[in-house]
Amino acid sequence: MEPKNYTLISEFLLLGFSEQQDLQPLIYGLFLSMYLTTVFGNLLIILATISDSHLHMPMYFFLFNLSFVDMCIISTTVPNMLLSIQTQSKAMTYTGCIIQIYCFALFACLDNFLLAVMAYDHFVAICHPFHYMVIMKKQLCVLLVLVSWITSALNSLLHSMMVLQLSFCTVVEIPHFFCEPNQLFQLACSDTFLNNMVMYVTGMLLAVCPLSGILYSYSKIVTSICATSSRQGKYKAFSTCMSHLLVVSLFYCTSLSVYLSSSVTQNSESTAKASVMYRVVTPMLNPFIYSLRNKDIKRTLNPSFKRETIIVFFGLSIEKHCRA
Template sequence: MEPGNDTQISRFLLLGLSNKPGLQLPIFGLFLFMYLITVFGNLLIILAVGSDSHLHTPMYFFLANLSFVDICFTSTTIPKMLVNIQTQSKFISYTGCISQICFSLLFAGWDDFLLAVMAYDRFVAICHPLHYMVIMNPRVCGLLVLVSWIISVLNSLLQSLMVLQLSFCSEVEIPHFFCELHQMIQLACSDTFLNDTIIYVSAVLLAGGPLTGILCSYSKIISSIHRISSAQGKYKAFSTCVSHLLVVSLFYCTVLGVYLSSAVTQSSHASAVASVMYMVITPMLNPFIYSLRNKDIKEALMRFFRRAVIKGTLCWW
């Protein structure tokens, strides 16, 4: 195949998770179910936090933002995958592919930074409880979310612009269910040294940085909890961190598993299957982790549905 300019490529071919016709309907049903659960579960978290004044605190403000990001993160890839299965067409336009890269990087990076911000919030709440509302005031909370968003936007724009500079061969086949950045760079016909360098540098800075912040925050939290004399006080302090720890572990373990599986097996199909974990499974499980272990969220949801039922009954009468 002769290399050509990227403007001559009008579309790419997404090979998906399986080429077997008999598996297309089960895959469609499974991913549609997981996508609806993800959207519905995270919307409930947002509604609960927004409608209940008891949850207008920094911790739940960040949780609502995390739920919003999770909805957007899955929405960048799964709907297109479902449409391709339904229409029995595996093509995606060049513009659509670049858009997937841009938005998936944006929301993945924002998700990563929000987890670090939430760890900092728990650190302040446990280690400096008397100054918590002063340190984590609304202006600081909004600024932390805004800075996280700006850094994520700049990274996604940089990566997307670097992909636009690449040339691709004709009939490019992507062995994935979405336009994954690393796969796209591997399929380019032009030199990708600069792209690979930027990917590794951004991975160290934008993934290693938040992870370092999370580890530092929890090391100080554990040290502070260890100094609490009563067992009940230790349990109460640590219980506020359990849900966040579970989400952080799930996010980083799945991401790490994807890259380790791709590095060890060198199989694009194995990497695509592993990507389902952090692209679909993790955003779907986050609402369950926070709601099932959180009494405030469950009570807020009950009050929300109770008000909705009463309002609906009055409107009907």
């Protein structure tokens, strides 16, 4: 029996949101602004956690990793879409598509695990405050992040290898703004039953386990807060968790809407629009939520903005004086 050729095509065509030319400048400007806002916002949090010694704590170590992952997750899809609009070329190479699937699966899974790790950190801080520094040692924090990276990398490698087993007999058009595995399964010539099974089983395991940990942690946190007699203590504990609760709600609500929309309707355009909330809007809003709700981050960023403003002002003044 002759071996089957699994790479009969050399490229995919990403159709994006709309083929109407008059809408392309609007889409380009909207996504460029969201991308720059996401990168700038998350970069500020990263720089704040590095520069301020007061933020060298487990909570901000996890926030540092979450901000880095948010920058990476939007960078795997949006820059390529912006480039395709600018060059008016919808083609993406077969290799590029596989790399995009791997990177996106890696960072999406990491987002999931990091939110669970941060929930555990809040649980220890509120329910066991006197043992917090003993439990959340540097070695444990690094281990939790390392395990998250390794698990996510293995999961994304599995998905990429499963996609490599598919055969595509003709030039395929993907009605999406990136190489979405579900769309590839629908366009494949070979049997995709195993691919779908692996995707849903691993998706359920890697989503349900962290979510269960988050729900358990916050159930214990709520119980501990209710048992606190001090009104000020309740407010402080609640405000500590508020930013993370908002991010968790945003992450799971948007991701759930994507999967529900893809299972309920076969309209690829609707699925692509729903994916924007999960893959673009959520990483953009996370730094705003943390910076607005977190006093330590605001305290660190405010002097930075003042120094930056002074540097820019004097730089422009010197430049103007030299020209004169």
